Amino acid sequence: MSQPVPPPGNPFADGAVQPEPFGAPPAPVRDNIGLGLVAALVAALVAAGVYGGIAGAIEREIGWAAIGVGFLVGFAAGKVGGPSPVLPVAGAVLSLGAVYLGQLIGIAMIVAKELNVSATDVFFNNFGLLGDAWSESKDLMTFVFLAFAAFAAFAGAKKAAE
Template sequence: MSQSAPPPQPPQSGPADGNPYAGQAPAAAPYPPQTGAHPAQPGAFGPPAPPAPGRNNVVLGVVAAVVAAVAAAALYGVVIGATKHEIGYAAVGVGFVVGLAAGKAGGRNPALPVVSAILALGSVYVGQLVGEAMIGADQLHVSFGELFFQHIDVVQKVWKEDADPLTFLFFAIAAFAAFSGAKKAAA
């Protein structure tokens, strides 16, 4: 009688191989699914989110632009009054802030970039008047409020005398910055 050798067995993994859970079936979910819950699909996180609604609120955009224009004019005027120089690059910032506020608040309405440009021009002008009034009040030893509110005609006359072609160039650049800022912010 001859004895045959047993057939070769595949290697078994166990705790000695470092994986104590090898060969076990995966456990079922410990809780039943909730009513109304959607079963998870492999590789999906759920339905795609709906697109954000388009903003097109002209009134909100104009109000935001006016508030930004008033604040930027005051700040620009204080900078001019403190430095006693017209800083043209700050006028570009004024324009961009006005356009940004209009575009963010009002959305893609085509009127907002135009309104922003007009408000930026007014904001830069008022800011320059505030700066001239601050400088003049310091030189004349009167209060800013008295000079700006009671003698605005004198402030405007001094502004006209001080204005040069570079002043108007920065007006144009500020208007362009407001127009493009409103378009970019709405995108």
């Protein structure tokens, strides 16, 4: 059997896709600093909650997890906001806050278990005492992991923006 001969005229009239004349169209430019900052803030809050929840559940600080928190915050900033030089710095700062907040959440959970009260009550009603407890428990490694978190956020934002 022979192949049907296409009718003369437009070869794409039957629904065939016309190829792009110069290859695939370029990817849309992600250059929205505001949206990148919002994404980094949301990622920081979520990561702080998860980090603090895990630390409170196992009743230990997980320093290496701070690197993951930092990378997540920076990656969100760079992926959503694009290649702006502001986003890696903002991601680093937000990652420091996320790790600190996560550590406070973990302390609140541990204290709540010991006192048999709600962790949210401990967190919101005694926030100053949690800060004092954090200050008393900090050591050199606390600052090392905070620095690693900030570095991971900076690197994550740069990598995601590529």
